[in-house]
């Protein structure tokens with residue numbers, strides 16, 4: 001296999017992103033959730049530090065889901081039939097996504113709930 005330059009590496013990664021968001025159900029759901037979260041961040045005028053934390057959470061969930069999908073593909077390639085080890089591999093990979101997703105929901109709640117409560121109480125200046 002020939003050495004790739006930085007542009008073809010980048011092109012391959014973009015193709016991987018395209019495949020992920022087009023074909024993976026969870027990827028689509030997470031994309032919608034990320035768009036809603038970013039929209040809420042703009043609407044509620046969250047701080048710079050809150051943006052950094054939120055974007056890291058979004059990136060963590062996307063990245064882990066992409067790795068989870070890649071691991072699932074490898075498993076399906078090498079072991080199309082049922083295998084107890086494949087079950088463990090896929091379940092642990094899915095758990096990695098779940099951990100990041102739960103932490104992200106908690107972070108989202110910590111950032112957004114107080115702002116929404118202030119807004120609903122009529123004290124907010126949006």
Ligand SMILES: Nc1ncnc2c1ncn2[C@@H]1O[C@H](COP(=O)(O)OP(=O)(O)OP(=O)(O)O)[C@@H](O)[C@H]1O
Pocket residue numbers: 026068072079080081082083084086087088090091094
């Ligand atoms: N070959 C296999 N051998 C054993 N268990 C399997 C196998 N394939 C899938 N499983 C079980 O089914 C679950 C779902 O696997 P599948 O490959 O269908 O992923 P998926 O539907 O895309 O799931 P996810 O929502 O976690 O991405 C796995 O977590 C695992 O428990």
